Amino acid sequence: MSTVDIDIHNTTDAHDHHDDHHHNENFFTKYVFSLDHKTIAKQFLITGLLWAFIGGLLSGIFRLQLGFPDADLTWLKPLLGDWIGADGKMDTEFYLAAVTMHGTIMVFFVLTAGLSGTFSNFLIPLQIGARDMASGFLNMLSYWFFFLSSVIMFISLFLETGPASGGWVIYPPLSALPQAMSGSGLGMTMWLVSMTFFIVSSLLGGINYITTVINLRTEGLSFAKLPLTIWAFFLTAVIGVLSFPVLFAAALLLVFDRSFGTSFYLSEIYIGGEALPNVGGSPILYQHLFWFLGHPEVYIVLLPALGITSEIIATNARKPIFGYRAMIGSMLGIAFLSFIVWAHHMFVSGLNPFLGSVFMFLTLIIAVPSAVKAFNYITTLWRGNIIFTPAMLFSIGLVSLFISGGVTGIVLGNSAIDIQLHDTYFVVAHFHLVMGSASFFGMMAGVYHWFPKMFGRMMNEKLGYVHFWMTFIGVYLVFFPMHYIGIAGFPRRYYSFTNFDAFSTFTDLNTFISIAAIITLTAQLIFAFNFFFSIFKGKLAPLNPWKSSTLEWTTPRLPGHGNWTGAIPKVYRWPYDYSKPGAKDDFIAQNVPYSETPESNLPMEQELAKFEKEDSDEVKKVNE
Amino acid sequence: MTSVLLLVGGILLVVILALVYRIFTLVSIAKGSTKKRASTSNKVNAILFPIAFLLGFGAIFWYSGIAQKYFLPEAASAHGSEIDYLFWLTMAIIGFAFFATHVLLFWFPFKYQYKESRSAYFYPHNDKLEIVWTIIPAIVMTILVISGYVVWNDVTSPAPSEALNVEIMGKQFNWEVRYSGNDGELGRHDYKKIDGTNAMGIDFRDPNSIDDFTARDIHLPKGRPVLLNIRARDVLHSVFMPHFRLKMDAVPGMPTKFWFTPTKTTAEMREMLSQEPAWQEINPETGEPRYKNFNYELACTEVCGGGHFAMRKVIIVEEPEEFDKWHNEQESWASKNKDYLSSKGYNVLELALSED
Ligand code: HEM
Ligand SMILES: [Cu+2]
Numbered sequence: 001m002s003t004v005d006i007d008i009h010n011t012t013d014a015h016d017h018h019d020d021h022h023h024n025e026n027f028f029t030k031y032v033f034s035l036d037h038k039t040i041a042k043q044f045l046i047t048g049l050l051w052a053f054i055g056g057l058l059s060g061i062f063r064l065q066l067g068f069p070d071a072d073l074t075w076l077k078p079l080l081g082d083w084i085g086a087d088g089k090m091d092t093e094f095y096l097a098a099v100t101m102h103g104t105i106m107v108f109f110v111l112t113a114g115l116s117g118t119f120s121n122f123l124i125p126l127q128i129g130a131r132d133m134a135s136g137f138l139n140m141l142s143y144w145f146f147f148l149s150s151v152i153m154f155i156s157l158f159l160e161t162g163p164a165s166g167g168w169v170i171y172p173p174l175s176a177l178p179q180a181m182s183g184s185g186l187g188m189t190m191w192l193v194s195m196t197f198f199i200v201s202s203l204l205g206g207i208n209y210i211t212t213v214i215n216l217r218t219e220g221l222s223f224a225k226l227p228l229t230i231w232a233f234f235l236t237a238v239i240g241v242l243s244f245p246v247l248f249a250a251a252l253l254l255v256f257d258r259s260f261g262t263s264f265y266l267s268e269i270y271i272g273g274e275a276l277p278n279v280g281g282s283p284i285l286y287q288h289l290f291w292f293l294g295h296p297e298v299y300i301v302l303l304p305a306l307g308i309t310s311e312i313i314a315t316n317a318r319k320p321i322f323g324y325r326a327m328i329g330s331m332l333g334i335a336f337l338s339f340i341v342w343a344h345h346m347f348v349s350g351l352n353p354f355l356g357s358v359f360m361f362l363t364l365i366i367a368v369p370s371a372v373k374a375f376n377y378i379t380t381l382w383r384g385n386i387i388f389t390p391a392m393l394f395s396i397g398l399v400s401l402f403i404s405g406g407v408t409g410i411v412l413g414n415s416a417i418d419i420q421l422h423d424t425y426f427v428v429a430h431f432h433l434v435m436g437s438a439s440f441f442g443m444m445a446g447v448y449h450w451f452p453k454m455f456g457r458m459m460n461e462k463l464g465y466v467h468f469w470m471t472f473i474g475v476y477l478v479f480f481p482m483h484y485i486g487i488a489g490f491p492r493r494y495y496s497f498t499n500f501d502a503f504s505t506f507t508d509l510n511t512f513i514s515i516a517a518i519i520t521l522t523a524q525l526i527f528a529f530n531f532f533f534s535i536f537k538g539k540l541a542p543l544n545p546w547k548s549s550t551l552e553w554t555t556p557r558l559p560g561h562g563n564w565t566g567a568i569p570k571v572y573r574w575p576y577d578y579s580k581p582g583a584k585d586d587f588i589a590q591n592v593p594y595s596e597t598p599e600s601n602l603p604m605e606q607e608l609a610k611f612e613k614e615d616s617d618e619v620k621k622v623n624e
Numbered sequence: 625m626t627s628v629l630l631l632v633g634g635i636l637l638v639v640i641l642a643l644v645y646r647i648f649t650l651v652s653i654a655k656g657s658t659k660k661r662a663s664t665s666n667k668v669n670a671i672l673f674p675i676a677f678l679l680g681f682g683a684i685f686w687y688s689g690i691a692q693k694y695f696l697p698e699a700a701s702a703h704g705s706e707i708d709y710l711f712w713l714t715m716a717i718i719g720f721a722f723f724a725t726h727v728l729l730f731w732f733p734f735k736y737q738y739k740e741s742r743s744a745y746f747y748p749h750n751d752k753l754e755i756v757w758t759i760i761p762a763i764v765m766t767i768l769v770i771s772g773y774v775v776w777n778d779v780t781s782p783a784p785s786e787a788l789n790v791e792i793m794g795k796q797f798n799w800e801v802r803y804s805g806n807d808g809e810l811g812r813h814d815y816k817k818i819d820g821t822n823a824m825g826i827d828f829r830d831p832n833s834i835d836d837f838t839a840r841d842i843h844l845p846k847g848r849p850v851l852l853n854i855r856a857r858d859v860l861h862s863v864f865m866p867h868f869r870l871k872m873d874a875v876p877g878m879p880t881k882f883w884f885t886p887t888k889t890t891a892e893m894r895e896m897l898s899q900e901p902a903w904q905e906i907n908p909e910t911g912e913p914r915y916k917n918f919n920y921e922l923a924c925t926e927v928c929g930g931g932h933f934a935m936r937k938v939i940i941v942e943e944p945e946e947f948d949k950w951h952n953e954q955e956s957w958a959s960k961n962k963d964y965l966s967s968k969g970y971n972v973l974e975l976a977l978s979e980d
């Protein structure tokens with residue numbers, strides 16, 4: 001043990017980290033091709049964090065262009081090479097490439113793989129009392145497909161013709177025709193190949209999560225006693241399994257159009273001095289297929305964050321989550337509705353206006369379950385006894401971002417208003433708050449909260465506080481002003497605004513946003529340091545540092561393969577018995593039977609306690 | 625050299641952070657705060673919430689006042705005012721919801737911060753409350769859906785038959801505009817007829833094409849309905865006329881439409897803007913007040929490649945008489961490109977004859 005640990009007098013149990021290892025593991029099976037869900041979770045997490053820094057760096061680069069359009073960027077030449085011209089100006093297609101890669105990386109690699117991949121993997125078996133995932137092997141494959149996909153996407157960043165550049169939605173014909181822009185050449189091919197592997201990874205993961213939650217819950221853990229995290233991961237996996245195949249189909253047809261001369265998305269095109277033979281296809285078809293995944297995708301990144309937040313807010317407010325059933329109900333509602341609102345991204349695509357009004361109606365309905373969730377979080381804080389761990393701060397931050405970003409969805413979901421706001425910075429502000437920042441906050445909250453269980457050590461709290469406040473204020477300074485710019489009509493994916501009189505205002509505000517973005521991005525280094533340093537030098541974690549009631553905290557400090565050394569604990573109660581009147585402590589773990597807590601049982605629970613007694617008597621008899 | 629400096633800087637940063645980390649850890653051990661449930665930091669974090677709230681909402685109110693002057697001027701189309709009304713109505717509603725929830729969200733952490741002496745209130749659910757706050761948003765949404773539906777229906781209704789037909793075609797990286805000429809009918813087009821001269825692929829086998837003319841700027845008459853016939857010849861583009869609150873994608877192979885009625889001429893708009901301080905500012909490039917050179921603009925809002933950000937076109941709205949005068953002065957595309965047409969095998973004389 002290193003010297004740091006000596007001066008730490010925390011209680012950790014001594015018998016945990018010696019006996020429960022399989023000694024036939026070697027480095028490869030333990031850390032690389034591991035079948036253990038906890039290791040796989042960490043692999044997802046670390047890969048996701050690395051991607052987050054690349055995605056953030058890209059946004060820093062294009063924010064420089066937006067904030068300082070006249071600046072000489074020659075100093076970026078060592079990094080970007082010929083993408084910076086001899087005059088020190090950024091290439092206009094490179095700008096689009098950076099935006100596209102930023103979006104793709106953030107949505108898929110960071111917030112889908114990094115968030116679901118990490119926490120579904122880590123928490124599902126630990127919180128439902130399972131020794132591992134239903135299939136460790138598929139789980140391992142899921143990570144390595146993601147890894148392969150990452151490698152391909154990463155290499156595409158360095159192509160001479162640049163990575164994919166048509167926006168993260170890669171609408172054809174732009175993405176289908178290499179003549180249209182250089183990023184639609186090899187870069188686009190690699191994007192499609194990479195995303196194909198990504199989809200495989202997601203499906204393998206999702207099927208595994210679903211199976212595990214359905215089949216491997218420990219004795220007594222009914223769906224009505226599941227922590228909200230598990231509900232969220234479960235629904236996320238269901239959404240993913242139903243929608244990713246549609247993206248796969250969309251991508252496949254695009255591959256056909258690109259390489260085999262089909263005309264699914266192409267019709268009557270004249271480009272590069274020649275008329276193409278394709279007729280009869282429809283670019284709109286692609287948009288339907290893409291957004292059939294694309295919209296559920298925003299809930300794929302958001303729901304796990306909401307689940308994590310529910311858990312953390314209840315734990316640290318020392319109060320049951322308010323409206324447990326309403327929370328589940330609203331998640332079910334959101335999950336269902338998320339499949340039938342996709343065309344709100346297409347109000348002005350030439351869609352039939354009648355369909356537009358149907359989708360407006362369905363879209364605004366989603367606001368209702370979302371509002372219910374927000375109210376429930378706030379009521380959970382009411383009359384709590386709140387402890388501000390960094391995880392709790394990020395969770396409260398998430399609720400704020402979920403509301404501020406969510407309410408503008410009501411504006412954009414209104415087809416009449418969307419005529420003006422579609423593809424302006426108002427949209428950029430909206431989705432960065434509600435999807436980007438809220439999910440990112442959920443991910444951070446999860447890391448701070450479960451770090452002790454992942455690495456057996458604590459992260460530094462003070463650095464966590466600094467990180468939170470800088471990030472929280474930072475994201476508002478970056479994304480809130482974009483509403484103003486959007487109301488003024490500024491279109492998104494614009495390299496510069498100087499060509500238009502209408503968009504020549506707000507230059508100071510754009511500079512301000514860029515500075516705020518660079519500071520916020522830099523603040524993430526505090527987190528990076530805290531994270532990696534604490535893995536090795538953090539103080540040893542107590543068994544249940546947050547006094548939480550869920551099962552993962554009944555495992556040893558660093559759970560080995562199989563998670564529990566002895567029998568798997570049995571579950572008797574829901575996960576939110578915090579500050580129950582009469583109870584000895586301010587929480588009662590899920591594995592404590594009602595018969596042991598007569599002082600705090602509600603009348604109905606007193607009845608249950610009797611049954612528990614009979615059950616265990618029976619078991620005894622059978623054993624004898 | 626720079627990279628060495630960067631490296632040294634990076635290492636220094638890590639060392640400093642490591643020191644800070646150690647100090648934080650040691651101080652908390654010395655104070656014994658690791659043993660306590662909640663230390664001073666808890667109080668600091670708690671108070672930061674209301675402070676952040678006050679500063680944050682202060683900034684929003686303050687800046688919203690300033691930002692207004694850079695918003696788009698009053699809508700210049702009939703349907704535009706309806707959209708604006710709906711927008712600001714919705715903004716008022718969500719602004720209220722945002723504010724009210726944030727008052728609670730930022731007050732509760734302060735009010736209910738951890739105290740040794742208190743314990744949290746065990747309050748797992750209240751079905752009445754849930755029902756209330758399901759129904760209230762549902763009612764508000766219903767109102768918004770209905771009002772949105774009315775406006776949307778209005779905007780997307782079929783164009784009146786007397787509407788002026790104007791064709792806009794997006795291509796990398798500019799717009800082409802065609803007017804239907806005196807017959808009021810746009811001639812057919814065929815993408816296979818496109819070449820360096822005939823950029824829009826006008827098909828002259830259709831007699832309606834003969835009097836069609838193209839224009840550099842988009843001229844529109846005030847007070848008359850205009851039907852935009854929108855298409856693209858290479859990739860997706862999108863017609864965005866922010867001052868008219870108008871947007872519609874331009875799709876290769878699938879023509880789209882949008883009709884509207886301009887309500888203010890360019891001159892009237894300049895006159896109106898001359899009253900506004902932000903528009904009286906001198907534009908350093910022209911040395912004149914900004915309102916003097918105000919123009920309606922058309923921008924592209926669907927990413928279409930490297931020149932996406934530069935697809936600008938000027939729109940000039942005139943009094944109907946001025947517009948008619950301009951319209952009658954225009955020479956048809958066919959008569960401007962006689963040589964081209966005869967090289968393509970059309971009988972130019974015949975074309976010219978059928979023009980009158
Ligand atoms: C400090 C961090 C970030 C900054 C400064 C930032 C900034 C931006 C800006 C300014 C754009 C619009 C660029 C344009 O339209 O020209 C953009 C696009 C985008 N961002 Fe971010 N962003 C950040 C983090 C995130 C996160 C966490 C997500 C995760 C969801 C995200 C997802 C996207 C997506 C999907 C796009 C659209 C890309 C496209 O248009 O194809 N961003 N970002
Ligand atoms: Cu959507």
Ligand SMILES: [Cu+2]
Pocket residue numbers: 860861862924925926927928929931932933935
């Ligand atoms: Cu464009």
